[in-house]
Amino acid sequence: MFLKKIFTLIFIRQDNQILLGLKKRGFGQNKWNGFGGKVELNESVMEAAVRELREESCLMCKTTDLKNIGHLEFTFEGDSTMMDVRVFSSSIFEGTPTETEEMIPKWFDCDKIPFHAMWPDDSLWFPYMLQGKLFYGRFHYQGFDKILNYTIEELESM
Numbered sequence: 437m438f439l440k441k442i443f444t445l446i447f448i449r450q451d452n453q454i455l456l457g458l459k460k461r462g463f464g465q466n467k468w469n470g471f472g473g474k475v476e477l478n479e480s481v482m483e484a485a486v487r488e489l490r491e492e493s494c495l496m497c498k499t500t501d502l503k504n505i506g507h508l509e510f511t512f513e514g515d516s517t518m519m520d521v522r523v524f525s526s527s528i529f530e531g532t533p534t535e536t537e538e539m540i541p542k543w544f545d546c547d548k549i550p551f552h553a554m555w556p557d558d559s560l561w562f563p564y565m566l567q568g569k570l571f572y573g574r575f576h577y578q579g580f581d582k583i584l585n586y587t588i589e590e591l592e593s594m
């Protein structure tokens with residue numbers, strides 16, 4: 437049995453670009469990723485997604501403007517915790533991406549995603565996101581660099 441912890445991950449889109457953040461500390465340090473974190477007790481998953489986006493990039497977004505685009509589950513060899521990550525996107529937001537204690541935000545062209553400096557799973561599921569397909573992926577890691585096995589499927593609805 438796994439102890440599930442729910443996380444959010446949000447991707448802001450504008451024209452043919454996507455906003456990523458370079459994580460400055462903690463889990464996923466020095467990797468480019470979407471913005472997100474743990475869901476707290478007193479909030480919904482979408483409220484957490486909006487809060488983490490604001491805390492990490494200074495952008496503001498409404499829960500009603502979020503699209504639920506994917507679901508990712510991560511397990512790690514020898515660890516009974518499952519990271520259950522709810523993935524969102526939005527092209528409606530306010531503010532200017534600004535560096536915070538946790539992240540350095542930067543716009544990337546969608547055909548120039550820095551996969552070499554991202555979680556190894558990202559290159560496997562980003563194509564679904566970039567093609568507008570809903571996805572469900574499960575990844576089992578050994579350490580934080582090696583995927584031992586995985587499955588990804590396209591979903592009809594979330």
Ligand code: 6U4
Nearest residue numbers: 443444445462463464471472473474521555557558
């Ligand atoms: P604190 O303790 O406040 O720094 P918090 O911000 O709540 O933590 P954090 O940053 O540890 O949580 O959350 C991890 C973030 O990384 C979430 O947005 C989910 C995302 N994430 C985790 N594993 C990932 C993976 N393999 N691939 C990926 N994103 C991942 O693309």
Ligand code: NA
Nearest residue numbers: 472473474488
């Ligand atoms: Na975070």
Ligand code: NA
Nearest residue numbers: 472473488491
């Ligand atoms: Na956070």
